[in-house]
Amino acid sequence: MKNSFLMISALALGLGGCAASPEKLKNEAYDAYWQCASQAVRPYVGDTRLPPRQAALRAQARCNDPYQRFRNAQVGLVRHKVQADSADLAEQLGGQQALVWRQRVTRTLTDYVRQARRSGVGST
Secondary structure (H helix, E strand, C coil): CHHHHHHHHHHHHHHHHHCCCHHHHHHHHHHHHHHHHHHHCHHHHCCCCCCHHHHHHHHHHCCHHHHHHHHHHHHHHHHHHCCHHHHHHHHHHHHHHHHHHHHHHHHHHHHHHHHHHHHCCCCC
16 A cells, blocks of 8 residues: 555656646747747848848747747746736736847847858858
Protein backbone atom coordinates (compact mmCIF):
# COMPACT_ATOMS: atom_id res chain seq x y z
CA MET A 1 0.00 0.00 0.00
CA LYS A 2 2.76 2.42 0.96
CA ASN A 3 4.67 1.63 -2.26
CA SER A 4 1.55 2.29 -4.38
CA PHE A 5 1.03 5.63 -2.68
CA LEU A 6 4.66 6.62 -3.32
CA MET A 7 4.41 5.54 -6.93
CA ILE A 8 1.17 7.46 -7.48
CA SER A 9 2.64 10.55 -5.77
CA ALA A 10 5.77 10.40 -7.92
CA LEU A 11 3.68 9.99 -11.06
CA ALA A 12 1.46 12.94 -10.12
CA LEU A 13 4.48 15.14 -9.45
CA GLY A 14 6.06 14.10 -12.73
CA LEU A 15 2.92 14.84 -14.72
CA GLY A 16 2.47 18.14 -12.95
CA GLY A 17 5.91 19.17 -14.15
CA CYS A 18 4.92 18.45 -17.76
CA ALA A 19 2.33 21.20 -17.87
CA ALA A 20 3.93 24.39 -19.17
CA SER A 21 3.52 27.43 -17.00
CA PRO A 22 2.19 30.65 -18.53
CA GLU A 23 5.60 32.24 -17.90
CA LYS A 24 7.37 29.45 -19.79
CA LEU A 25 4.91 29.66 -22.67
CA LYS A 26 5.44 33.43 -22.88
CA ASN A 27 9.23 33.04 -22.83
CA GLU A 28 9.16 30.36 -25.53
CA ALA A 29 6.84 32.47 -27.69
CA TYR A 30 9.11 35.50 -27.28
CA ASP A 31 12.18 33.45 -28.15
CA ALA A 32 10.49 32.22 -31.34
CA TYR A 33 9.45 35.78 -32.22
CA TRP A 34 12.96 37.14 -31.60
CA GLN A 35 14.54 34.31 -33.59
CA CYS A 36 12.24 35.06 -36.53
CA ALA A 37 12.85 38.82 -36.42
CA SER A 38 16.61 38.56 -36.01
CA GLN A 39 16.80 36.24 -39.03
CA ALA A 40 14.32 38.22 -41.12
CA VAL A 41 16.31 41.45 -40.80
CA ARG A 42 19.52 40.03 -42.25
CA PRO A 43 18.55 40.35 -45.94
CA TYR A 44 17.79 44.05 -45.37
CA VAL A 45 21.20 44.92 -43.93
CA GLY A 46 22.76 45.29 -47.37
CA ASP A 47 19.76 47.15 -48.86
CA THR A 48 20.85 50.71 -48.15
CA ARG A 49 17.81 52.07 -50.02
CA LEU A 50 15.91 51.36 -46.80
CA PRO A 51 16.66 53.36 -43.67
CA PRO A 52 17.62 51.09 -40.74
CA ARG A 53 14.26 51.52 -38.99
CA GLN A 54 12.34 50.61 -42.15
CA ALA A 55 14.51 47.51 -42.52
CA ALA A 56 13.62 46.56 -38.95
CA LEU A 57 9.91 47.14 -39.54
CA ARG A 58 9.90 45.08 -42.74
CA ALA A 59 11.62 42.24 -40.93
CA GLN A 60 9.05 42.37 -38.17
CA ALA A 61 6.22 42.37 -40.70
CA ARG A 62 7.51 39.01 -41.88
CA CYS A 63 7.21 37.75 -38.29
CA ASN A 64 3.66 38.78 -37.49
CA ASP A 65 2.50 35.22 -36.72
CA PRO A 66 5.23 34.61 -34.10
CA TYR A 67 4.50 38.07 -32.67
CA GLN A 68 0.79 37.25 -32.37
CA ARG A 69 1.65 34.00 -30.58
CA PHE A 70 3.89 35.98 -28.21
CA ARG A 71 1.18 38.57 -27.64
CA ASN A 72 -1.39 35.86 -26.89
CA ALA A 73 1.03 34.18 -24.48
CA GLN A 74 1.70 37.52 -22.78
CA VAL A 75 -2.04 38.13 -22.38
CA GLY A 76 -2.40 34.59 -21.03
CA LEU A 77 0.31 35.24 -18.46
CA VAL A 78 -1.41 38.40 -17.28
CA ARG A 79 -4.76 36.60 -17.15
CA HIS A 80 -3.14 33.93 -15.02
CA LYS A 81 -1.99 36.59 -12.55
CA VAL A 82 -5.16 38.69 -12.23
CA GLN A 83 -8.60 37.85 -10.92
CA ALA A 84 -10.95 36.02 -13.25
CA ASP A 85 -13.33 38.99 -13.47
CA SER A 86 -10.50 41.16 -14.84
CA ALA A 87 -10.18 39.48 -18.25
CA ASP A 88 -10.65 42.77 -20.14
CA LEU A 89 -7.96 44.42 -18.05
CA ALA A 90 -5.65 41.44 -18.62
CA GLU A 91 -6.20 41.71 -22.38
CA GLN A 92 -5.32 45.40 -22.33
CA LEU A 93 -2.30 45.08 -20.03
CA GLY A 94 -0.94 42.00 -21.79
CA GLY A 95 -1.35 43.65 -25.18
CA GLN A 96 0.43 46.77 -23.98
CA GLN A 97 3.29 44.73 -22.53
CA ALA A 98 3.66 42.82 -25.79
CA LEU A 99 3.73 46.11 -27.70
CA VAL A 100 6.51 47.42 -25.44
CA TRP A 101 8.53 44.31 -26.23
CA ARG A 102 7.81 44.75 -29.96
CA GLN A 103 9.10 48.33 -29.76
CA ARG A 104 12.26 47.08 -28.03
CA VAL A 105 12.76 44.57 -30.83
CA THR A 106 12.33 47.37 -33.37
CA ARG A 107 14.98 49.48 -31.62
CA THR A 108 17.35 46.54 -31.31
CA LEU A 109 16.97 45.55 -34.97
CA THR A 110 17.34 49.18 -36.07
CA ASP A 111 20.55 49.50 -34.07
CA TYR A 112 21.78 46.20 -35.48
CA VAL A 113 21.18 47.30 -39.09
CA ARG A 114 22.84 50.67 -38.45
CA GLN A 115 25.88 49.06 -36.81
CA ALA A 116 26.16 46.29 -39.41
CA ARG A 117 26.11 48.84 -42.21
CA ARG A 118 28.83 50.90 -40.52
CA SER A 119 31.03 47.83 -40.18
CA GLY A 120 30.31 46.63 -43.70
CA VAL A 121 28.44 43.45 -42.73
CA GLY A 122 25.99 42.35 -45.41
CA SER A 123 27.34 44.68 -48.08
CA THR A 124 27.89 43.24 -51.52
